[in-house]
Amino acid sequence: TEPLIEIKNLDVDYGLGDEAVHAVSDVTLTLHRGEVLGLAGESGSGKSTLAYGMTRLLPPPGVVAGGEVIYHDPERGPYDVLSLTNHELREFRWAETSIVFQGAMNSLNPVHRIGTQLTDVIKAHDPRGSAQARNARARELLTLVGIPADRMDSYPHQLSGGMRQRVMIGMALALEPKVVIMDEPTTALDVVMQRQILGQLVELRERLGFSVLFITHDLSLLVEFSDRIAIMYGGRIVEQAPAKEIYTNSFHPYSAGLLGSFPALRGPKRELTGIPGSPPDLRAMPTGCAFHPRCPKSFEPCARDLPVLGVPDVPGGSDREVACWLHPVR
Ligand code: ATP
Numbered sequence: 527t528e529p530l531i532e533i534k535n536l537d538v539d540y541g542l543g544d545e546a547v548h549a550v551s552d553v554t555l556t557l558h559r560g561e562v563l564g565l566a567g568e569s570g571s572g573k574s575t576l577a578y579g580m581t582r583l584l585p586p587p588g589v590v591a592g593g594e595v596i597y598h599d600p601e602r603g604p605y606d607v608l609s610l611t612n613h614e615l616r617e618f619r620w621a622e623t624s625i626v627f628q629g630a631m632n633s634l635n636p637v638h639r640i641g642t643q644l645t646d647v648i649k650a651h652d653p654r655g656s657a658q659a660r661n662a663r664a665r666e667l668l669t670l671v672g673i674p675a676d677r678m679d680s681y682p683h684q685l686s687g688g689m690r691q692r693v694m695i696g697m698a699l700a701l702e703p704k705v706v707i708m709d710e711p712t713t714a715l716d717v718v719m720q721r722q723i724l725g726q727l728v729e730l731r732e733r734l735g736f737s738v739l740f741i742t743h744d745l746s747l748l749v750e751f752s753d754r755i756a757i758m759y760g761g762r763i764v765e766q767a768p769a770k771e772i773y774t775n776s777f778h779p780y781s782a783g784l785l786g787s788f789p790a791l792r793g794p795k796r797e798l799t800g801i802p803g804s805p806p807d808l809r810a811m812p813t814g815c816a817f818h819p820r821c822p823k824s825f826e827p828c829a830r831d832l833p834v835l836g837v838p839d840v841p842g843g844s845d846r847e848v849a850c851w852l853h854p855v856r
């Protein structure tokens with residue numbers, strides 16, 4: 527499959543100089559055309575920072591300190607999103623990438639009907655269209671995300687949390703993006719609702735052909751719905767592999783720990799073990815592998831040297847990457 531977005535050696539800091547906190551360090555990750563890529567990791571591992579950094583939506587004091595984000599534009603060929611002018615960036619954001627932010631469902635304006643909010647988005651994108659056409663499109667989008675079109679006249683408070691979330695997805699899809707980034711859209715919703723919404727997104731992806739970067743704590747959800755999963759720890763990707771591989775045969779002890787933290791949806795019940803200790807303090811990162819103080823398999827090189835992310839030197843390992851001293855890389 528072809529790459530759509532290639533993140534290369536991305537560094538994102540909060541603050542400058544000595545004060546800088548490295549929230550994302552040397553992240554290299556590819557989102558392929560039409561794929562659902564899941565990004566998981568404990569709170570504070572840098573997932574949102576990566577999503578904001580790669581789209582240049584990072585609020586201050588966040589700064590992209592290095593790296594490239596190559597977008598493979600089907601019409602214009604590849605270019606680095608990080609070097610776009612502000613004008614080009616606006617086009618990119620609206621036309622190519624849509625982001626549904628963490629807690630997005632609360633960002634609907636409470637005093638406007640959802641129909642108005644949808645048509646406003648459509649209008650901002652295409653100011654020349656007629657009001658009638660915008661209205662028809664808004665109804666179509668609502669139907670697409672499973673909300674009856676007669677809900678156009680509802681106010682946000684008249685909808686359930688899940689419906690509000692789906693309205694946000696409808697807005698994200700209004701511009702026919704090539705990429706939908708969902709940053710933990712479902713934390714506030716119950717598990718059943720989470721599955722429904724992600725399932726619906728995956729189905730829409732099949733029909734409309736966009737790619738999805740889905741960010742969540744809930745690895746079991748990713749295992750079920752994504753094609754590939756990347757795992758973040760302390761601002762770095764520590765493992766990435768096809769979703770099935772992560773589930774049945776994860777290489778990094780942190781991935782195994784995360785899996786142990788969530789009950790399996792299917793198959794035999796796993797014991798909920800969780801991971802002892804807490805995520806690293808970015809201001810005082812452990813030496814070597816950042817996970818080593820919590821790792822049950824830590825041995826001599828782990829505290830000393832940082833393992834590089836690479837293709838594990840095992841048969842059939844070519845479609846995955848791991849950064850762990852237990853797994854020599856090619
Ligand atoms: P969660 O799962 O809780 O959403 P996350 O993986 O999305 O977590 P980020 O929000 O990307 O994590 O945060 C990564 C790190 O950057 C955290 O240690 C956080 O404290 C730090 N950070 C985030 N925003 C800022 C900021 N505005 N100023 C300083 N540090 C920040």
Ligand code: MG
Nearest residue numbers: 573574575628
């Ligand atoms: Mg986040």
